[in-house]
Amino acid sequence: xxxxxxxxxxxxxxxxxxxxxxxxxxxxxxxxxxxxxxxxxxxxxxxxxxxxxxxxxxxxxxxxxxxxxxxxxxxxxxxxxxxxxxxxxxxxxxxxxxxxxxxxxxxxxxxxxxxxxxxxxxxxxxxxxxxxxxxxxxxxxxxxxxxxxxxxxxxxxxxxxxxxxxxxxxxxxxxxxxxxxxxxxxxxxxxxxxxxxxxxxxxxxxxxxxxxxxxxxxxxxxxxxxxxxxxxxxxxxxxxxxxxxxxxxxxxxxxxxxxxxxxxxxxxxxxxxxxxxxxxxxxxxxxxxxxxxxxxxxxxxxxxxxxxxxxxxxxxxxxxxxxxxxxxxxxxxxxxxxxxxxxxxxxxxxxxxxxxxxxxxxxxxxxxxxxxxxxxxxxxxxxxxxxxxxxxxxxxxxxxxxxxxxxxxxxxxxxxxxxxxxxxxxxxxxxxxxxxxxxxx
Numbered sequence: 001x002x003x004x005x006x007x008x009x010x011x012x013x014x015x016x017x018x019x020x021x022x023x024x025x026x027x028x029x030x031x032x033x034x035x036x037x038x039x040x041x042x043x044x045x046x047x048x049x050x051x052x053x054x055x056x057x058x059x060x061x062x063x064x065x066x067x068x069x070x071x072x073x074x075x076x077x078x079x080x081x082x083x084x085x086x087x088x089x090x091x092x093x094x095x096x097x098x099x100x101x102x103x104x105x106x107x108x109x110x111x112x113x114x115x116x117x118x119x120x121x122x123x124x125x126x127x128x129x130x131x132x133x134x135x136x137x138x139x140x141x142x143x144x145x146x147x148x149x150x151x152x153x154x155x156x157x158x159x160x161x162x163x164x165x166x167x168x169x170x171x172x173x174x175x176x177x178x179x180x181x182x183x184x185x186x187x188x189x190x191x192x193x194x195x196x197x198x199x200x201x202x203x204x205x206x207x208x209x210x211x212x213x214x215x216x217x218x219x220x221x222x223x224x225x226x227x228x229x230x231x232x233x234x235x236x237x238x239x240x241x242x243x244x245x246x247x248x249x250x251x252x253x254x255x256x257x258x259x260x261x262x263x264x265x266x267x268x269x270x271x272x273x274x275x276x277x278x279x280x281x282x283x284x285x286x287x288x289x290x291x292x293x294x295x296x297x298x299x300x301x302x303x304x305x306x307x308x309x310x311x312x313x314x315x316x317x318x319x320x321x322x323x324x325x326x327x328x329x330x331x332x333x334x335x336x337x338x339x340x341x342x343x344x345x346x347x348x349x350x351x352x353x354x355x356x357x358x359x360x361x362x363x364x365x366x367x368x369x370x371x372x373x374x375x376x377x378x379x380x381x382x383x384x385x386x387x388x389x390x391x392x393x394x395x396x397x398x399x400x401x402x403x404x405x406x407x408x409x410x411x412x413x414x415x416x417x418x419x420x421x422x423x424x425x426x427x428x429x430x431x432x433x434x435x436x437x438x439x440x441x
Contacts, residue, residue: 005035010046012053019058023074034064034072060168062188075187088392095422096394098227098371098410100262104342105289106335110325125308125317126150130327134296137330142272143280147304150318151295151311154256154281158220159185160314161279164306165252166191166217173211173219175203177373177399177406179227182220182256195401196221198229200367201237209244218252219245223269225259225369228399228408230350232265232368242273249276252303261339262287264347265368271298279303286370287339288329294322346370349411349419356423362430364409374426375406382407385429391422 006022009015022028034040037055041048055072058064066072088094126149135145151157162172168190174183176195186193194214197207203221211219224232233241245253255270257263260282271280279299284292299307311317329335350366357364357374366372376382379395386393396406414422 005040007035007040007044009044009054010050012050012057015040015044015046015051015054016057019054020063023063028074030074030076032074034074036071060190062190065187089387091390092387092392093390093418094392095409095411095414096392098394098408099290099412100286100342100370101345101412104287104338104345106329106332106338108289108291108325108329110321121317121320122312125312127320127323127327130323130330133327133330134298137296138280138282138298141267141269143267143269143298144271145298147299147301149297149299149304149308149311150323151297151307152315152318153285153293154258154283154295155181155185156293157279157281157295157297157307158182158254158256159189160310161252161254161303161307162186162189162191162218164310170218171211171214171216173208173216173221174401175221175226175229176401176403177228177396178220178401179222179256179258180398183399183401186220193401195403197403198226198231200229200231200365202226202231202233203237203241205237205240205244208241212244212248212251216251218254220254220256221270222256222258223267224257224265225263225371227258227369228371228394228396228406229373230366230369230371232263233268233270235268238268238270238273242270242275245270245273245275251277253278255280257282259286259369262343262346262370263368264343264350276300277303279307284326284330287342288326288335292322292326294318294326346412349414349416352416353409353411353414353419353422356419357426360423360427362423362426366411370410370412372409372411373406374409375404376430377405379405379407382426382429385432386425389425389429391425 006027007015008018037048037051041051055064059066062075064072065075131148134148138145169192171192171194172186173196174186174193175198194211194216196211197204253270253275257267257280269280271278277300279297281295281297283295350372353372354364354366362374364372364374379397383393383395394408396408399408
């Protein structure tokens with residue numbers, strides 16, 4: 001056994017399993033270095049090829065990554081360990097979770113009529129009336145609606161598509177900074193991430209072009225309420241991205257419109273640009289309830305067939321009971337009014353905090369959605385500093401690949417008076433140290 005690392009085994013599978021157990025137990029944490037191939041081979045009495053094969057398997061499964069001369073290390077979000085956000089300390093105001101304000105969520109009441117006995121849900125996986133409601137929801141935004149499908153949330157659908165379309169080691173273009181659960185998912189699938197820089201209008205065309213030249217086989221992006229940066233496509237940005245993507249017709253474009261109804265920004269969808277391979281995904285958790293694990297998607301016919309074929313063999317269908325609940329809420333006038341109120345409130349709260357921060361010389365990004373991204377030089381200093389004032393914000397490390405540091409602030413439950421106090425406290429935190437060493441502007 002390699003005593004220092006606790007790794008054992010005489011075959012590639014045995015060595016890989018030993019490393020996986022150590023990671024799952026927490027003995028090898030994110031970023032922990034594994035021994036060089038030849039050293040571990042000598043310690044275990046096996047050939048270097050056996051260890052190299054074990055490391056290759058671990059890389060393909062998203063448990064470790066190789067950093068050239070930096071060696072092989074445990075991935076930041078290894079596929080066998082859940083990287084959940086840290087628990088909010090008692091007594092702090094939670095601005096890190098990104099959850100909607102419960103005051104704007106409708107009451108979730110299951111339909112009175114449950115599924116009437118046994119029937120083949122696989123033969124009719126989607127309720128026809130909910131399909132039509134989804135088409136009516138997407139069509140005004142210019143999203144083609146010939147092929148519509150459902151899944152158990154956006155991550156469920158995106159993960160299924162990437163696993164069907166790609167193989168371990170393939171490259172995916174990801175927003176940077178981007179949604180941390182998506183970054184973790186791509187790593188867990190054994191895929192290689194190529195960062196694409198974002199700004200207030202979403203993905204930057206020059207960065208996307210560079211990623212395509214690097215050989216990515218899929219692109220995952222958000223057209224509005226980009227998490228965590230808050231960018232949203234303008235018409236010009238959408239057109240520029242479409243122009244770049246048209247040069248690579250076989251690349252799958254996954255558009256995650258996760259906030260949709262409460263993004264407070266128009267949709268300029270890539271799906272309306274005549275691309276060959278595309279999917280537009282929407283969920284309802286941000287405005288109907290986080291327990292509604294349901295997503296709708298419109299996609300090209302090949303993508304639709306591949307998704308539904310794999311879905312049929314696994315989950316089979318989304319609960320009809322859940323579909324009935326979603327349909328009832330989406331067609332209810334009172335719920336629609338509540339969603340409109342939420343959209344307006346989130347926009348006012350976001351802009352109030354951005355204005356208060358800006359008035360104190362602190363630039364924040366957030367053109368749409370429920371979050372603000374504030375660039376800083378030292379994330380830990382800012383997070384811990386705000387903690388001392390009673391605020392809990394999200395450090396940007398979980399969202400970043402190669403972009404500059406920052407913190408994410410969720411504004412869903414932050415009223416105007418709170419925005420003033422938070423901005424004052426933020427400025428005080430920056431002023432408590434050397435501002436040049438703390439604030440990145």
